[in-house]
Amino acid sequence: MVPRVIFGRGSFNQLSELLAPNRLSNNAPFIFLVDDVFRTNVNITSRIPIAYQDKIILVSTAEEPKTSQVDELVEDIILTSKERPSGIIGIGGGSILDLAKAVAIMLTNEGNAEDYQGWDLVKNKALYHVGIPTISGTGAEVSRTTVLTGPQRKLGINSDFTPFDQVVLDPELTNGAPKDQWFYTGMDCFIHCVESLHGTYLNAFSKTYGDTAYGLCKEIYLDGNLTKKETQDKLMMASWHGGMSIAYSQVGVAHAMSYGLSYLLGTKHGIGNCIVFNHLEEFYPNDVKLFKEMLEKHNINMPVGICKDLSEKDFDTMIDVALGLEPLWENAIGKNWKKTITRKKLKELYSKM
Template sequence: MVSRVVFGRGSFDQLDEILAAKRKGRNAPFIFYVDEVFKGNHWLTSRITLSYKDKILYIPTKEEPKTSQIDKYVEDIILEFSELPSGIIGIGGGIVMDIAKAVSLMLTNKGESKDYQGWDLIKYPAVYHVGIPTISGTGAEVSRTTILTGPERKLGINSDYTPFDQVILDPELTKDVPKNQWFYTGMDCFVHCVESLTGTYLNAFSQSYGEKAFQLCKEVFLGNDLSKEESQDKLMMASWHGGMSIAYSQVGVAHALSYGLSYLLGVKHGIGNCIVFNHLEDYYPEGVALFKEMKQEHQIQLPQGICQDLSDEQFNIMIDVALSLDPLWENAIGKNWKTIITRSKLLDLYKKM
């Protein structure tokens, strides 16, 4: 679990005080990875105090993070600084927070990040790392994974060393999120809840978080009496609780298929989950019905026909990626999932998208 959390409007202003206690010296900088959407946004960046060799790097977020990208960031730090950083701070959405987690891990674990895609392959604790979400829903601020697209697959670095040491949850930072992105990322949280609560890995611990997140999602996306501030507060809490739920259980069919879309077509995670989940009535009938109600309530139009021009080889690539995620399928279907989930079933689903 994340060991330290601060929540509240304006809590971002506590960042300097939090980091001061963690500084290791003049030659051990804090590296701030900030979503490039905030470049030139002095409302946020002016509140980051740089000292000594501290550095802000603006991160492009049009594509999901790649293992090659992580390796380049790690190399840049090693070549530029004589000491390991005092800390890595990720300020942004799931992409930026995943990059911050991955870089902090790879600074203390030798080799390439692709070698650590999987479960519990990390051997040494990461450098101190802090997560500050500026959009709600991914659960990246609390999860034990960092999702990366490698040369062969899209898969997270899942380990007990991955979670942030400190998280700052300030709902004010989400105030300028565009409506479509707000919906797609919020639905990532909703899908987390559905997959966790209906999965075979469900336990009392994950259920308590999943049920709370599920209820908060309904209040945010189907409640007409919430102020904008109340909606921001509740969705940030839903994201946290949804992330906690899957940290102690697992996701399922939607995420497995979404990884295939992302790996081949570069579809971003939130919208990918929405595109996939829209066709999963056979697996999550109640959840999909509620999702479609939310989609209609907010007049969201999903992309259509993104797979219509794919070749057999391309479909097979996506199917291979999806089928490689054993824990997701076992959670969704059970230990005998390989006798139930066939390539033809996945092909039919992808052709609907």
């Protein structure tokens, strides 16, 4: 679990005092990985507490995080820092938070990021790292994984060393998020809860968090009686609770199949989950019905036909990626999932998207 978290409007202003006790020396910088969408947003960049040798690295999130991107960031940090950094601070959405976690791990572990894609492969404690989400829903601020696309697969670095040492939850930072992104990222949280609550890994701990986040998502996306501030506050809490729910259980069908879309087509995580979930009535009938109501209420037009021109080889690639995520299928279907989740079944589902 994340050992330290603060929540509240304006809590971003406490960042300097949070970081100060963790500075190793004047020559050991804090590295701020910041979504480059904030390049001209002085409300965020001007408030980052730079001192001594600290450095801001603006990172593009046009594509999903890649293992090669992690390796490049690590090399740049090593070559431009006089000493090992004091810490890595990620400021942005799920992609930036995942990159921050991965870079913190790779600064203390040998090899390349792709070597650690899997479960419990990390040997050394990560560098001190802090997560500051600027959009809510991914759960990346609390999860024990950092999802990366590698040369062979899309898979997280799942380990006890992955979670942040400190998280700052400031709902004010979510101001200005585009409507579509707000919806797709929030639905990532909703889908986390559905897959956790209907999974075979479910336990009392994960259910408590999942029930809370699920209820908040319904209130935010269906009731429509909240102020903007209430919506921001509650969605940030839904994201946290949804992330905690899957941290103690697992996700399921939508995530497994969306990884295939992301690996082959570069589909962003939130929208990829939505594209898949829209066709999963067989697995989550009541929740897919609710999801369609949310789409209609917020006038969201999702992409269609993204798989219509794919070759047999392309389908095989997506299916290979999806089937490689065995814990997700076991959680969704049970230990005998291979009897029902066949290549033919997955191709039929992908063909609808």
